[in-house]
Amino acid sequence: MLQDISGMKVIVLDSHTVSIVSVVYSQSELLQKEVFLVELVDSITMSKEPMSHLKAVYFLRPTSENIQHMRRQLATPRFGEYHLFFSNMLKDTQLHNLADSDEHEVVQQVQEFYSDFVAVDAYHFTFNMISNHMYMLPAVVDPSSLQQFCDRAVDGIAAIFLALKRRPIIRYSRTSDVSKRIAQEALKLMYQKESGLFDFRRAEVSPLLLIVDRRDDPVTPLLNQWTYQAMVHELIGIQDNKVDVGYIGKFPKDQQEVVLSSEQDAFFKANMYDNFGDIGMNIKKMVDDFQQVSKSNQSIQTIEDMARFVDNYPEYRKMHGNVSKHVTLVTEMSRIVEERKLMLVSQTEQELACNGGQGAAFEAVTNLLNNDSVSDIDRLRLVMLYALRYEKDSPVQLMQLFNKLASRSPKYKPGLVQFLLKQAGVDKRTGDLYGNRDLLNYALNMARGLKGVENVYTQHQPLLFQTMESIVKGRLRDVDYPYVGNHFQQARPQEVVIFIVGGTTYEEARSIALMNSTNPGIRFILGGTAVLNSKRFLKDLEEAQRIARSSTGLV
Structure with missing residues (x-):
């Protein structure tokens, strides 16, 4: 869209397409394509001054609300040209409505670009x-x-x-x-x-x-995660490949959000599926490499050294930003893991998800419900994981856990665990969640167990x-x-x-x-x-x- 339209541009998006664009394009890439303004379609007011020197590139979902916004904006055009792109199929009636509204004949093209998803x-x-x-x-x-x-x-x-x-x-x-x-x-x-x-x-x-x-x-979204990308989302949260780190308080105002994208961050791409222990080692190596680069930059003796440093400065700044980003994320996650005693909690979660042994599971969950260091959300998830695993085996013990949860974590709505079983209990599911039905799976799980688990925290598949x-x-x-x-x-x-x-x-x-x-x-x-x-x-x-x-x- 952007490379075929030359000159200074404004890009107009809606709340969906802003996500679609943000995961594949950085702001500096937009600038390189001569995009000097990004606006949301519902916040462009008619009273703003005309900008006929700018070409407007609209990229919208073909919803009736967006078509209405477009019609109003074409009736009193602010920009010199209008190039309309829709992320999905337009209805014929929508196309006719747009044509009727283009009385000033400012629309240069209307196209469907099939990209109605966030990559x-x-x-x-x-x-x-x-x-x-x-x-x-x-x-x-x-x-x-x-x-x-x-x-x-x-x-x-x-x-x-x-x-x-x-x-x-x-x-x-x-x-x-x-x-x-x-x-x-x-x-x-x-x-x-x-x-x-x-x-x-x-x-x-x-x-x-x-x-x-x-x-x-329902088990996978209830488990704590121990590989990098999944863990960041579980403990801090990722939205459209961005992480809000403002609350940590270590970043300047303009860096309250950091980008975690395998397209734009080589370290993240190499480590996004690695487990937490390995991440720590790899970040230490990255910090060591950065310190080497910093040291070599300190020994600026000649004009040539200075010129070389200036040439390499953008790369140096990028490296500095990347190092501080990953160190901050890992430090923050370590703090949360310690505060919520997640290594203790997660061991029991993985046992519930991967191995049998109902008596031991009941005892482990009961102990964690009684542990004051365990947070309310972790107690709830433990009882849910136990209920999904043993809903048919031990109704009496399940009832005891429901009562214990209600007394220890009263803020959770009563009946939420029962509602989960109603939604996703054994009678409702397709597939073989715990590998019980298929003897071959059972044998494979036994073999995995006997070989010794590579990492107790990432056993679950x-x-x-x-x-x-x-x-x-x-x-x-x-x-x-x-x-x-x-x-x-x-x-x-x-x-x-x-x-x-x-x-x-x-x-x-x-x-x-x-x-x-x-x-x-x-x-x-x-x-x-x-x-x-x-x-x-x-x-x-x-x-x-x-x-x-x-x-x-x-x-």
């Missing part, structure tokens, strides 16, 4: 959906909000495949009504309504779109990992993941998009990257309605519980 990483995208709790509610509770939720998911999925220039075969998680609905609507869009748009040159084997439900694996292994081996069960329409896959797909309704985690993104690096013949892409950490998952759960209660009059 978090090379294999990971999100839609940043605010109403992410909707997938947990039955359709009868709020049909119109659920329809909006599904429409947004279908729009985003369509944009992904238009960007990839592919039309997929679609499968979904059998036990999830919302996955089935999104799968059916995506099929209708790609094979009927807009089949011409998706009529790309056929690949020998069609790619696979697999739509699954977060509730099939998300259900997604098993799902990918099944796809690679051509063993994804039709009964668990049915096809929609009369489109079936004859051979193993070479491209697979796995979309998680309810949100992805960075632990799953790591599994995708590892699977792609070890299976060169097949490429996996992961996407979801949001990117979760335990806080966000619990917030969605609480919101769904609140709406479910008010709709049944139980408040």
Whole structure:
């Protein structure tokens, strides 16, 4: 968009496209393309002075609100030229409305650029959906909000495949009504309504779109994380590859937000999937390297030395910024780990997620509930993990833990653990979350246990990992993941998009990257309605519980 339009530009975005752009473009890159102003479409007021020397590049989602904003702004144009780009398919009526409003004939072009998703990483995208709790509610509770939720998911999925220039075969998680609905609507869009748009040159084997439900694996978003990217999101929070560090109080005003992007930070790219112990060692090495560079800069003896330093100064400043960023993040995470006794908590979490032994688990969870150093959120997560694992085995002990949690952490809404079991208990899930059903899995888990665990804190593997292994081996069960329409896959797909309704985690993104690096013949892409950490998952759960209660009059 920007390189084809020469001259001084203003770029106008909406609340969605600002995220889409921010993860792939830095401000300095925008400046290089002669973008001197970035505005939000709903905050451009008509009273501002005209800027006819600027060309306006609009990049918006094709929503009815945005079309209304555009119509008003075209009626009294402030800029010399208008170049309109939409992140997804425009309706004919929207196009006619825009044409009617362009009385001053300032619009130079209108184009669809299929990018209606936030590209978090090379294999990971999100839609940043605010109403992410909707997938947990039955359709009868709020049909119109659920329809909006599904429409947004279908729009985003369509944009992904238009960007990839592919039309997929679609499968979904059998036990999830919302996955089935999104799968059916995506099929209708790609094979009927807009089949011409998706009529790309056929690949020998069609790619696979697999739509699954977060509730099939509620364990992954409840666990503490110990690999770098996932840990930063769990303990501090990442939004559109940016981390808010203002509260730490060590950064100047203009650096309250730091960028954590594998595209823009070589150290992060090399270490984002490493565990916390290794990160500490690698940061120490980075600090040592930086000190060497600093020392050599101190010995400026001649004009040539000075010239060399000035040439290298931007690189030196960048290195300095990077070192201080990673040192601050790791120092802050170490403080939180110590304060919340997370090494103690996490050991029990991993045992609950990966190993049997109900008696020992009950004792460990009880001890942690009684420990004053353990925070309320960690107590809640421990009881949830125990409940998901042993819901059928020990109702009496489960009740004891519910009562203990209520007395120790009264701020959590009563019944939240029971609501989780209702949503994502064993009877509701597709797939084999704990590897109990499949004897081969059981044997593999035994072998892993006997070999000695490489790191007790990163034993857990998300259900997604098993799902990918099944796809690679051509063993994804039709009964668990049915096809929609009369489109079936004859051979193993070479491209697979796995979309998680309810949100992805960075632990799953790591599994995708590892699977792609070890299976060169097949490429996996992961996407979801949001990117979760335990806080966000619990917030969605609480919101769904609140709406479910008010709709049944139980408040």
